[in-house]
Amino acid sequence: MTLSIEQIAAQLQGYDPQALSAEAVGEFLARLVTPLRETESVGPREALGRVLARDLVSPLSVPPHDNSAMDGFAFDGAQLASAPLQLQVVGTALAGKAWQGTVGPGQCVKIMTGAIMPPGLDTVVPQEFTRTLADDRIEVPAGLLRPGDNRRRKGEDLMEGRPALAAGERLGPAACGLVASLGIAQVEVFRRLRVAYFSTGDEILSLGEPPREGAVYDSNRYTVHGLLARRGCEVIDLGVVRDEPALLEQAFRDAAGRADAIITSGGVSVGEADYTKAMMKKLGDVAFWRIAMRPGRPMAVGRIGESVLFGLPGNPVAVMVTFLAFVRPALLRMMGARATAPVLLQARSAEAMRKKPGRTEYQRGIVTRDAAGALEVRTTGNQGSGVLSSMVQGNGLIVLHHGQGNVAVGDAVDVMMFEGAI
Known part of the structure; x- marks a missing residue:
């Protein structure tokens, strides 16, 4: 069942849209968005970055047989009770086919990495650890091995009939290789999420327009496009929309008719002299928040038609921070990915940082x-929300949590690294 903004707000204890904690924003958005249902089948190459729609059950065991983990000599490990152990080499097992001979007590087989272990043999001694004797015999030093060493067991990676990948897995390079290792040519994934984006404001210039007093070139369309493309979304760029009711209404209706989610930047701050907030209210079920955070305090969320709306602030860094902190987890949920807590790195602060409890701060860090x-x-220096160069210089966001106070030199702080997030 789709819940209204009012119904979701009623589920959150202490909900205050004018003083919302970062944690409460996450809880709200988890209730607002729902996963896609439509799926499609793609090959392993095309599956990169996509979200698996069904458990992938292994049609075979990997490896399919017990095999040698290295070049050496295979033998029955029970014989290790005799030390040092001398063995007669009676043949060679190569990778790619089973050795057809038999091995008795006091005998071994020279074996290559990946070769099937002959019946009755369970241990491999690396070739470099043996001493060659006369008459095709070798000696295994005492105390070097235990029975079963250097053997890969059948199915130790993946076992036939068991799930190899779980639904909700976002497929990375290793997962795509795993799919191929099972001989699977097609996997069922959720379709790509369609996200429409536009910037608002009469002061925003598009590339190709001449400079004019009081105007700035639009960087947000390009940072947001990059963030969405990294998520594997289908991006619908609706450009810059001037602050005129008819144009805004057309843009919102167009976006809602084509996309699963709508992202805008600008026009959501209290007292802004534009029509964006009014149009959001007219066309949708929308909440306007003042979040206890820095940067990125104002934000709008809700629905217009069947599309989820994320109205982000206009300053370039605030756009990226609110996207990383709130929009990215919500979009991953819409894509069908399993919910996972963000992985934060801990590092010692190289400088003192002033911070009052009662809000979450995201400082650009190196x-x-x-x-x-x-x-x-350490911080990148100037933490102004319009200093986009700080997002280039930094390699992560220092996350100073809601209840956290001042940071002294040497204190441990959490960092959201850009690699993997941006």
Whole structure:
């Protein structure tokens, strides 16, 4: 059942749209968005970044047989009770086909990496650890091995009939390779999420327009496009929409008719002299928030038609921070991905930072290693929400949590690394 903004708000204890914590925003959005249902089948190459729609059950075991983990000599490990152990080499097992001979007590087979272990043999001694004797015999030093060493067991990676990948898995390079390793040519994934985006404001210039006093070139369309493309979304760029009711209404209706989600930047701050908020109210079920965070305090969320709306602030850094903190997890949920808590790195602060409890701050940081090899982080300097160059200089966001106070030099802080997020 689709819940209204009012119904979702009623489920959140202490909900206050004018003083909303970052944690409450996450809880709200988890209730607002719902996963896609439509799926399609794609090959392993095309599956990169897509979300698996059904459990993928392994049609075979990997490896399909017990095999050798290295080049050496295979033998029955029970014989290790004799030390040092001398063995007669009676043949060679190559990768790609089973050795057809038999091996008795006191005998072994020279074996290559990946070769099937002959029946009755369970242990491999690496070739470099043996001593060659006369008459095709080898000696295995005492205390070197235990029975079963250097053998890969059948199905130790994947077992036939069991799930190899779970529904909701976002498929990375390793998962795509795993699909191929099972001989599977097509996997069922959720279709790509369609996201429409536009910037608002009469002060925004598109590329190709001449500069004019009081106007700025639009960077948000390009940062948001990059963030969405990294998520594997189908991006619908609706350009810059001037602050005129008819144009805004046309843009919102167009976006709602074509996309699963709509993202806008600008026009959501209290007292802004434009029509964006009014049009959101007219066309949809929308909440307007003041979030206890820095940067990125104003935000609008809701629905217009069947599309989920994310109205982000206009400043370039605030757009990226609110996207990473709130929009990205919501879009992943819409894509069908399993909900996972963000992985935060811990590093020692190389500088003191002033912070009042009662809001979450996301400061642009540079993580490096100190002389002892420990991770440390320092800010990029000016933390203004319009300083886009700080997002280029930094490699992560220092996350100073809601209840956290001042940070002293040497204190441990959490960092949301850009690699994998941006």
